[in-house]
Amino acid sequence: MAQELVIPVEPAAPYRTPWYRALFTQLLVAVVAGIVVGALWPHVGAELKPLGDGFIKLIKMVIAPIVFCTVVLGIAHVGNLKSVGRIGVKALIYFEAVTTFALLFGLVVGNVLKPGTGFSIDPKTLATGADQIAKTTQNGSLPHTVDFLLNIIPTSMLSAFAENKMLQVLFVAVFFGVALAKFGENGPPVILEGIDHVSRIFFIMIGWIMKLSPLGAFGAMAYIVGQYGLKSLGSYGKLIGCCYLAAVLFLFVLAAIARIFAGVSLWKFLKYIREEMFLALSTASTEVVLPRIMTKLIDAGCSRATTGLVVPTGYSFNLDGATLYLSICVLFLAQALDVNLSIGEQLTALLVLMLTSKGMAAVPGSSFLALSATITAIGHGSIPVAAVAILLGADRIMDSMRVSVNLLGNCVATLVVANWEGQLDRERLTRVLNGESVEPLRDPDPMAVNV
Template sequence: MTADLIVPPAPRRARRPWFRSMFFWLVLAIVAGIVLGAVWPDVGSSMKPLADGFIKLIKMLIAPIIFCTVVLGIAHVGDMRAVGRIGVKALIYFEVITTFALLFGLAVGNIVKPGNGFKIDAETLATGADAVAEKTGDGELPHTVDFLLNIIPTSAISAFAENQLLQVLFFAVLFGLALAKLGQRAPVVISVIDQSSHVFFTMIGWIMKIAPLGAFGAMAYIIGQYGLSSLASYGKLIACCYLAAVLFILVLAAVVRVFAGVNLWKFLVYIKDELFIALGTASTEVVLPRIMSKLSFAGCSPTVTGLVVPTGYSFNLDGATLYLSICVLFLAQAMGVDLSLGEQLTAVLVLMLTSKGMAGVPGSSFLALSATVAAIGHGAIPVAAVALLLGADRIMDSMRVSVNLIGNCVATFVVANWEGELDRERMRLVLDGRPVPPLETVDALTGRPEILPEEEGLPRVGV
């Protein structure tokens, strides 16, 4: 081979100084929040408005970003059958993986037995019903039919005004299909939505600069409000849940490697900022826009990303289902009850239904557990026993949100590859930190390729 045919590997992008990276400031903020909450609990508890303000800033942009992303993706694909295939494949994957998460949680709970030796406070059980009612606002999980009907918004405006993501997604799919049907007769509408999406992502970039402040406020509040003593009281349960989370992530790593060729460790490095923001604020919604952008940049088609990620936020709560199945066994073991295999399978069937309507419902984990305990019908486990988890539930948020977030990213890669909409070469370059060409779209007015401008705070050349 002649020398002039040898192409040297593309150089890695020069990294910014460590003290200027978002990752450094997020870690520093989380550690500072833990210290403040532990040393000065009252001061730490007062930091909650910092987290609430940051989360509200992000949430005000989530609905329009989902709308723009989904509409543009469907309009450019122009194939109604492809949209239907993506939706069906996503739902099949969600059902398989969440059912596995429930069974996996039961297996870990049966082996570790987190409830054995737990000291039950009779007074806690006596006031348990009131405590759970206060936590859930006397609400209840929607029934399956109600949940499905609620996906249809009362009006297009109400879906955005109430920030109902599934309703926004439903309206966006219909709107995108209508634009695809009209084709070149509605170029101005597509162009306006396209430019609006750039505006919204630029705003997200500005807001994300204060992410460390939000993470600091959230962590200071959690530790100040609940205290480190909760870690000791529920040590075995917490250790069991986090062990299950780590093992389940390893399973996800195998799934995404086999079915999409993705190295999960490299992907986690790629989204480390978003992962720490979700961990610090105990919310996956705050990183939804950036995760969608990063998945698209890493080779998943915008259409698949726009459909799978928002839907997964309601139908693919891997971390929450894992936690719930372990907690069912914890309650039984804490009450000295040995659940039969049939009763455990009954719990799985109930949780398969209740876990799908959890998103956006206050205290949803307690409502799901209450319904499950009642369905098992074991008189030795009172529904009020769910109150035993009040002291540990908030500490479990970091486990739930991390597994939920990773699970939805894995789902996007798997469905994209299943649909033939994953650019594997681009994915490998991005996850290796190599330079890649900017993403291209199609200009709605000219029909010619258009290079997307760099959006503030979002990736353009690798990590």
């Protein structure tokens, strides 16, 4: 029999998008253009807010079903409640440890740099501060701890999606995923394949929406600069510089955590998610990148179950950037009013912020409410609650700092918990971060294991 001739074929070189069509390049051009328009024509920039708002609404429209599908598929393939519960407990332990450290870190930076010194605010000028805060927070309030926990349970399964409440969607997804895993013990049910197809359809929709991201970033940046002006940078320069410096220093903390507990180079990971980071920075929102960041974490080797549980939960419980900002602002307000807070009063502020910083993401003006509650708890008569209004001029500028640290902190949390749970494909992660080509994921979760 004649021997078959085998002709070696060189593997096709991976296709590289031209630099001018890369999303990062388009976002960079859009952000620069937004800054220019906002600075030169403030009124025009302020009118471009609908561009950013519309893009964010489009993303929010598909977040709930994507989170639901991702979590359900991950849990169904893991196969039991014990493993899911273990992931959740480990995530909460990590969240509490890191956010508490972030609060302490912010207090240290605030005590060393003293951003409020020299501001010299007269308490008599703060009479209208309470009205300004009420307007910003829409007369809302932070929920009591018990109310917050009870509100995780939706009124109905459909209301969680209709109201787009992330923790409620996550609760429904976990419940449904565990039940589906139990139902499929004797073989995977057809519904699992159907959910997988639905998930793919929503990711196609996200791909279309993301093509509008440069337009959204342009509108958001033009509005920020046009509405608040570059002059705010001068008025609050010391506070802004202090917060951004604290954020940069905290990135080194996250880098150490990623290296020690997950064996990951944070700088390589930053390069891997640079488009998502830049989009979050320009729109001052982490929600706009939630679907993409989950996809990238899964593609980099994190299990679908871990990613689906840790990332959405982290959006409420792991706000590293927000906690940094809050602890620094407590000291800023005291220093601006020439009040010297004792160690005991600062520890009281720390304990209050540990509670008020959880679940604050969905509450309008939550940072002001958290600060108001903290100042009230300190009980220092020389710091009126209305003093929080001092921060109105700088708060919006701080959003980019907060969202960037929040986003990166949640990515590191996912990597750490996945590695802790043994659901991190380290070989795939190394290849992805090194820019090497990898096989596309065929199974919804190659790292899923039955425990």
